[in-house]
Amino acid sequence: MEQVLAFPAKWWNEAVTVWLVVAVVIYVVVAVPGLYFIMKYRFKPGEREIGDHEKHGHWGLEALWTIVPTIIVLVLATYSFAIFKKQRTAPPDAMTIKVTGFMWGWQAEYLDEKGNTIKTVVTTFNPTGYEVPDDQKIVVPAGKPVKALLTSLDVIHSFYVMPARITEDMVPGRITHLWFQINKPGEYWIFCREFCGTGHSHMFTKLKVVPPEQFTLWLKGETNLANKSNQIKGNL
């Protein structure tokens, strides 16, 4: 079985696929007859000069194309509602981080069981490039749900975790939230998607997903993670 890269992206992808299939089918069902009529019922001098002026409508047809679309959209909305509940409810075993936006960067805080901050990552504004220094990446363990509590120090920003296909605004004076889980270690983009001024397109960082044991080490302050965990494995 193929491994799922990320949640809630998995459900999001499914929803997009469902929509795309429905949309393409509707497009074909409407556009093909439309184009066909344009070809077939063409004005021809002496032959076809007036259109059918008796038919002003057809209540049966009109009822049909009111009722069927109503059903389709209600089903789609309900399907989306079911996914939305999962997108918005972090699994009970999720770890919590606090992320605060500012012009133009992020501060991510990691908490212990009592809710005290034990480690903080702050990104600095880089107005020209898109490189992220290693100590400014937001590190999370692979395969573990992460709940992010979001707020902002100045204007409204947003927190878009690209591999997880989830965004939520960071609003000053409010705490908003989202959750995600990335199963494959690697580096992924995080962007701000709410307009926040001059540096908006350079408000980004990388999400660094590492195996859980490396994450524990990192929390303790270790920087060279790969090296260190190999060392530990070697010692065992």
Added chain:
Amino acid sequence: MREAISVPYFGASLKEWLFTTDHKKIGILYLSTAYIFFLVAGFFGLIIRFEQTSPGIQLVQPDFYNYLLTGHGAVLLLWWAIASHIGGFGNFLLPLMIGAKDVAFPRLNALSWWAFFGASVLVLLTLIPGNHIKMMWTGYPPYSASGDAGVTALYVFIIHLVGVSSIATAVNFITTYIKMRAPGINFWNTNMFVHCLIAANVIQLVGVPSLAGAVTMLLLDKYLGTNFYNPAKGGDPLLYQNVFWFYSHPVVYVQILPVFGFFSEIVPTFARRPLFGYKSMIFAVWGITLLSFEVWIHHMFVSGVPDWARVIMSYTTILIAVPTGIKIFNWIGTLHGGAIILRSPMLYALGGIFMFLIGGLTGIPNAMVAIDLGISDSLFIVGHFHYVLGMALTLGLFGAIIYWFPKMTGKMYPENLGKVSFWLTFIGANLFYFFQMVVGMLGNPRRYPDYPPIPEWVTLHNIQTVGALILGLGVLVFTIGILKGLFAGEKAPDNPWQSQSLEWQIPSPAPVDNFGEEHPKVEPDYHPYKYGAPPVF
């Protein structure tokens, strides 16, 4: 029928233009202003487009980019997508279509135009470097209340002036429709354009005060120290978004409904048969109008509002697809059994309808809240609304300009330039906006002058720029066509399209006094789409 009088109504002196209360002249003033602003703001769009072609900052610095994008959005929405067809076509056509001498309050109408003119001057003032507005057309606080956002006050006054103009126009048009119809014109034989226009103006009347309130509080916050939106003092930035979108969502129907009107006038004329499902069309228009005020949270699906509000408005939003679909099906139904003539206004209308179909279908994922959480504030949204605004609306307006050109100017728009500009615009716009949606689906945020060099993104941005160039060429050809038609166009017959509708039963260009007497005589079996007889070309 009377002879056309020797001096066409628009051949008036400058003084007459300045003091005019004639609905036709005011309509032309609105339309030409809107068109010029469309060209300028479209040019802004091209610069933005070129900047995005490859990663890195090449053409314009981010602050100037933000000004261009703010101007592009605000001007295209308020001038091109509202003033051109409400102020422009609405003024020109409403009295003619219902057989009236003028609107109900001609002097109030002139006041509307001058308020709008004032707003246009303020927009030009923002071109001065110190006056740039950089907060996007949505102007969210706290950013817009900060010094970084530019001259927020100018933005607020622009909205206020446009708002005064819109409210006065709405009162005027609604009264005109109720009180000034020629005997014999009733609810069930009114042109679709008029139905759509009146519905749009009802939205204006209800909604504009809400937007005006939102920006007034912004003005007070920024310059007089109130704290409506300041969380540090008990205010709430989301208050702005709620009040703002309460109008600014329904406004998209203000923008698109009159275009539905254009489609419904042009398609029957060139299919030579009655509009299919005329009655269900009217129900659909009012259904959309009613629903339009129940959906604003879909602009705030990721803003931090409670989950239950998101779910409710996800349902109401997606339901709008139903009346919208009815309209599309009815246009297609009109084609069935027609005798279709593919003149350029018809090409534009059909192109607009087929693109609106895509605009509608790509609106569904925005309504499905689960999908929106992943695409909110991405270029997918921008691609989607360009399908609606940049294609359905713009193609519809271009078609309408060609279609009513004879009645406005007494000249024909050159048919060959109409066809060439259609194909260029249509192909270019599709290349551009389709791939804008694709790159948005891949995650590219909107309002980004710069982005990381992700290979697929770069390719997709390159294609978009090629599309935008072709699109720009199409608009250029269309504009040349307007000038050529004006100065060297063929003389127009009174009813070049052999339409049944009232505005075509008078000379071209429309005489100063419309129908001569108070009202034209309307036959008891009059219907604007009664295409029984073969056209004589």
